[in-house]
Amino acid sequence: MKDLAILQHIERFVSLNEEEKNAFSAIVEEHIIKRKSFIVQPGFVCKHQTHIVRGALRSYFITPDGSEHTIAIAIDDWWISDFYSYTSQTPASLYVEALEDSVVQQISYDNVERICNDHPRFERFFRLVAQKAFAYSQRRALSNIGKTAEERYLEYAEMYPQIIQRIPQYIIASYLGMSPEFLSKIRKKLASSS
Amino acid sequence: MKDLAILQHIERFVSLNEEEKNAFSAIVEEHIIKRKSFIVQPGFVCKHQTHIVRGALRSYFITPDGSEHTIAIAIDDWWISDFYSYTSQTPASLYVEALEDSVVQQISYDNVERICNDHPRFERFFRLVAQKAFAYSQRRALSNIGKTAEERYLEYAEMYPQIIQRIPQYIIASYLGMSPEFLSKIRKKLASSS
DNA sequence: CGCGACGTTGATTTGCCTCAACGATTGTGG
């Protein structure tokens, strides 16, 4: 039952009957993504929402001056995409790159719209997901306001210890909005003071 | 026809028949909000989504050190709320305050859920709104990364000249993430160099 | 009029970046 993970995920929000489960299973595509390869690239429309079965991916973009900025780091059982590109079906401005060999399940924009038309329960599911994603992003933005780099790191490390272990430090730094050198200095200071 | 503005707003996303329009009109409450009064306060659950017919409001929160941070500035025909509190129906962490005497139209959480159950078209509308709001907030966050305070101000002033005129400068500064003193210096520099 | 809200200006401080050089580890082709 390859789609079990993603169906369980959905049933946390809405309950589904057999017909709905089958309709959904039919539109899920499972893929293996090799480390360092991309599922979204600037200039191309992001056509899928991606659910990570296992592995790790990140989204990031590159400013005109050439520096990388990580927008999201996602691991097992999270979703990732260029949500702006997906929603508006316009060319992406982000890269979405696998940090490890990963297994993902994807559903395409067209199939989402279709299944939402056919089954209002999915309309509801995607409304709740969008609301939750938005609320979560608002909250993250809030909780970072007025914090120093050290405070942001401590909070993140406490919240997502698995990510700290699995993901290279310079990517964490880029996600937390600081230089890798500065994160290194923060960690040194924390290690000596504990 | 008091509900005209908000119905027009909805019909930009989905088309409604007479029955749906009537059902929606029935749950809209119109209120006048006096300058300096609050429609959301920390500790209380945010029970409404608020559509501004005319006037200006902002949402902000206060960090433990006592400093104010403006999250959103909204004027005629925009929506505002503590979206996190609304979505999860948990106590708010934001204030939402009127900056001018304003006229708003509100719909309650319970009524939104009810009308979504009864009419899938509204489920669709609120999904699209949540998706758009999320995509927009992502995009704003993106476009600010790696920018100096001056660049952020110039961009905002170009995008929303009406807001620059109508809203006190220290609130703009707080929204753009800089001190009021520094915004003053930026404006002085820009005035002399043009 | 006088008070409070808002904006300005200058002096000083600081959090974090940039640059540069140097380990440590990993992996990869010969």
Add this chain to the structure above:
DNA sequence: CCACAATCGTTGAGGCAAATCAACGTCGCG
């Protein structure tokens, strides 16, 4: 299986954008 190159992390010196602090100007309003 080793050599060499990437990749990643560390350390220190110097610099800058923006915050903080403090004082003063100005306007509208009760």
